[in-house]
Amino acid sequence: METTTEKESLYNHLEQMQVSEILEHINKEDQTVPLAVAKALPQIEKLATATAEKMKEGGRLFYIGAGTSGRLGVVDASECPPTFGVSFDTVVGIIAGGDGAIRKAVEFAEDDAEQAWNDLLRYQINDKDVLVGIAASGTTPYVIGGLRKANTHNITTGCIVCNSGSPVAAEAKYPVEVVTGPEFLTGSTRMKAGTAQKLVLNMLSTCVMIRIGKTKGNKMVDMQLTNNKLVDRGTRMVMNETGLDEETAAALLLKYGSVRKAVENVGN
Structure with missing residues (x-):
């Protein structure tokens, strides 16, 4: 599928720009991100509501992703215990390639469609829990495979993607699609797409923790x-x-x- 996150940047000849120009253009693009998130608020509301209901009943929240998306999930999960006093197994972030991939990219880890479910089984994930797949492109096999398998076990699924009509969103019961468009540096989804995912994760976990009384x-x-x-x-x-x-x-x-x-x- 053609993805807007992979489309050609609106800017060219970046190496010829002055530092001030580079910064101004990046900042201009960044300002579009909250507007894109605002359009997805109804989707975020549905995911947050469903997640809070599960967690009120003792369920857990899992994030899966690869690369930047996986790291952002790990960051959000790791900040819930100190911020809200929940146990470290209440919100769990899993990155393709294991914890070592937080610091150093693991080659082709995102291409394994079976590994996410194997990773989740280590935590004995079950139908009381919620699984949210994070993937800027919406095409990551690791995330698609994890959501697909979770669906077969009646686990509540959601996603945070930055393209519309993606395979990841098709697998999620509660998809969140924040369409951020081409990056300043073509295909560098750690930029606008990553910012959008971080904003949605902030909203999701904070809203859920408020709703469950933390x-x-x-x-x-x-x-x-x-x-x-x-x-x-x-x-x-x-x-x-x-x-x-x-x-x-x-x-x-x-x-x-x-x-x-x-x-x-x-x-x-």
């Missing part, structure tokens, strides 16, 4: 206290919620390990 008001009350900055932030949150002084709030926070638990145990 926030309060507008605060990350279950965040992990992994550094001094977060301890200070948590202390201020406890102070604002309870009226306690800083020293007492900090002691309570460190004793119970989260803002939510600290506030719930005031006076104990």
